[in-house]
Amino acid sequence: MPDAVKVYLTAAFTGLALEIKRFGALSWPEALALFGEELVTNAIRRKVCAVRDTPIGKILYLLHLGRRLAGVTGSFTPKDTALMDDVCLRQVALSLEKAGIAIDLTSRRQSIIYTDGNKKILALAQHAGYSFAALRRLYNALIETGEYSEIHLYTYLDSEGLGKLAQMLYEPARKSKPLDPQRLQLHQLEPPGAEGTKALN
Known part of the structure; x- marks a missing residue:
């Protein structure tokens, strides 16, 4: 019998969204350590957040859905320099x-x-x-x-x-x-x- 596929409700990503919101960005290693690879991967797939490759490694930032979950209005696409500073x-x-x-x-x-x-x-x-x-x-x-x-x-x-x-x-x-x-x-x-x-x- 194949393993059951885990389905995440949107609310499951609220903690991750709030953690990214606090400083505007979250490094990939820290995101995995805090929330686990499965949840982070699903958050990216569901467009809660996106991951950007930068000179200091992968960094997560919020997309529109994630900003809504974190209580932030409007859309914003940060530059690499801003993400690394965050x-x-x-x-x-x-x-x-x-x-x-x-x-x-x-x-x-x-x-x-x-x-x-x-x-x-x-x-x-x-x-x-x-x-x-x-x-x-x-x-x-x-x-x-x-x-x-x-x-x-x-x-x-x-x-x-x-x-x-x-x-x-x-x-x-x-x-x-x-x-x-x-x-x-x-x-x-x-x-x-x-x-x-x-x-x-």
């Missing part, structure tokens, strides 16, 4: 939550805000790194004014790329003022499937 931010947020840190994801778009003692910290995650000019503006606007105590930057840049960025920030050429490495910290975040982060400074 996965990067998710990794940072979950790592902080695992450490017992209460995080705020709503006050500032694509950012994480939390406190460490009397320090107010802004965490940002961007898969391909940051521009020197943008970081200097951010430092002046948020650190020099005292709005935040520290900014922590997470990225998937390799050690060479991260080293070049660090040199621009902390040992700039010409007459640019170096930024304080304790108040603007760089962290190397490993892509999905390779746990851990490493602080550069």
